[in-house]
Amino acid sequence: MTVLGLRALNRATLARQLLLDRADLPVLDAVAHLGGLQAQEPQEPFVGLWSRLRGFEPAALSDPLTGRRVVRTHLMRRTVHLVTADDALAWRARHDAMLRQRVLGVYRREFEGVDLDALAAAGRAVLSDGEPRTMTDLTRALPGELSGPAPRALGEMLVSALVPMAQLPPRGLWRTKAGVRNLPLSSWLGREIDPLPGDGTEGSDPVGQALLRRYLAAFGPAASADLRAWCGLAGLPKAVAALRDELITFRDERGRELLDLPDAPRPDPDTPAPVRFLPAFDNALLGYDDRSRIVDDAHRGLSVAGARVVLLDGRVAATWTVEADTVTVTPLRPFSRTDRTTVAEEGRELAAFLTDGDSHRVRITAADD
Secondary structure, rough: OEEOOOHHHHHHHHHHOOOOOEEOOOHHHHHHHOOEEEOOOOOOOHHHHHOOEOOOOOHHHHHHHHOOOOEEEEEHOOOOEEEEEEHHHHHHHHHHHHHHHHHHHHOOHHHOOOHHHHHHHHHHHHHHHOOOOOOOHHHHHOHHHHHHOOHEOOOOOHOOOOOEEEEEEEEEEOOOOOOEEEEEHHHHHHOOOOOOOOOOOOHHOOHHHHHHHHHHHOOEEEEEEHHHHHHHHOHHHHHHHHHHHHHHEEEEOOOOOOEEEEOOOOOOOOOOOOOEEOOOOOOOHHHOOOOOOOOOHHHOOOOHHHOOEEEEEEEEEEEEEEOOEEEEEEEEEEEEEHHHHHHHHHHHHHHHHHHOOOOOOEOOOOOOO
């Protein structure tokens, strides 16, 4: 079995994440290809798409949000993701059990003896008037007999697990600060969530198969543990077994089996990689259990701490922030003169994007020891 080294895996990831070459894709197609963008920080998907799409303009994302073609919702890993409306409806039921278990993992004692189905029904009843509500408003409107758990626990269970919700605009629009207002996905999108297949097909997990194909198209080659890290589901073993004959396999340098689609891009490891600025919590990092293909183990924690990172030769080499319309880059190792030049060039383009061309200021600090 062919062994793929870190550099080969890195270039495959960059190609599939649209980070090796910016793509000429409509925003809707890009969001679908990527399997969504993590979006608990509402402005971050704009930078994620700017780094991936040629000529990206913010309105190209804001308009589909208000037009209900993309939606902000709790999905993979119980985190807020920006996904297409079609994917939200197709995937949500497959994530239901995982979402419940993740909330219970935090608040299990709070929900001892609580009938979660009754709680879900009560939440839907409150929301049946079609009025968007904050989490606080929703929990306050519940019947008294369901108010045992603390309001925070009740709210998180309802909003992120029991009732599939959309976070409504203006939250998530370009340069807009707005609190979270929730409405059931089916109400917001005007369509019901796809039910899980019946007994005749569930043994092969068709929704899991769709998730596996989409994951490999955007993240492969990858191990089952990587797939699990991306979606939060338990490795999708039935889906993997059902698709094994149509997949190809490799090994990584640790000996793990890697699954892949036969015709997916696997560029030459020596393919040049441009500088790219990634937003906080980008799935190019979080979408793997083994992130060594893109970030050194010493800096792995950056991806879960919400740091924005800079890719240099395809790997995390710096963090970046913005203040007073200036992009400030903090290297994680000393930069060569060429490194500084190429990072500054891309940083100036980012500053211009973030300020509508009013600023091209970049500052590169000394390496962060």
